Amino acid sequence: MRHTEFWERMDHALGQASARSWASLTVIAGLGGRTVQEALDAGVAPKEVWAEVHGFLGLPATLR
Template sequence: MRHTEFWDRMDQALGPAYAKSWASMHVIAELGGKTAQEALDAGVSPKTVWRAVWAVLELPARER
C-alpha cells in the first residue's frame, strides 16, 4: 500500500476534513503508542498503519 492509498482510505473512513486531524491526535497502542501520523513519519509501512487504524475504528472486513 502506498501513502496515497492510505490517505484515500482514511478520507473514506473519517471524511477528508477529519482524517488528518484524527491521524495526528489518536494514539494507537498497536503502533507502539504512536499516532498514525507519527508511525508513518517513523517509517512504519502504510499497510501496517492502516491495519491498526482499521482495527481501532472497527471498520468492516471489506475495508481491510
Template sequence: MRHSEFWVRMDRQFGRGYARVWADGHVMRELGGRTASEALDAGEQPKTVWRAVHANLGLPASER
C-alpha cells in the first residue's frame, strides 16, 4: 500500500477534513503508543498503520 492509498482510505472513513486530525491525535497501542501520523513519519509501512487503524476502529473485513 502506498501513502496515497492510506490517505484515501482514511478520508473514506473519517471525511477529508477529519482524517488528518484523527491521524494526528489518536494514539494507538497497536502502533506502540504512537499516532498514525507519528508511525508513518517514523517509517512504518502504510499497510501496517492501516491495519492498526482498521483494528482500532473495528472496521469490517471488507475495509481491510
C-alpha cells in the first residue's frame, strides 16, 4: 500500500476534513504508543499503520 492509498482510506473512514488532524492527535498502542502520523514518519509501512487504524476504529472488513 502506498501513502496515497492510505490517505484515501483515511479520508473515506474519517472524512477528508478530519483524517489528517485525527492522525496527528490519536495515539495507538499498536503503533508503539505513537500517533498515526508519527508512525508513518518513523517509516512504519502504511499497510501496517492502516491495519492498526482499522482495528482501533472497529471498521468493517470491507474497508480492510
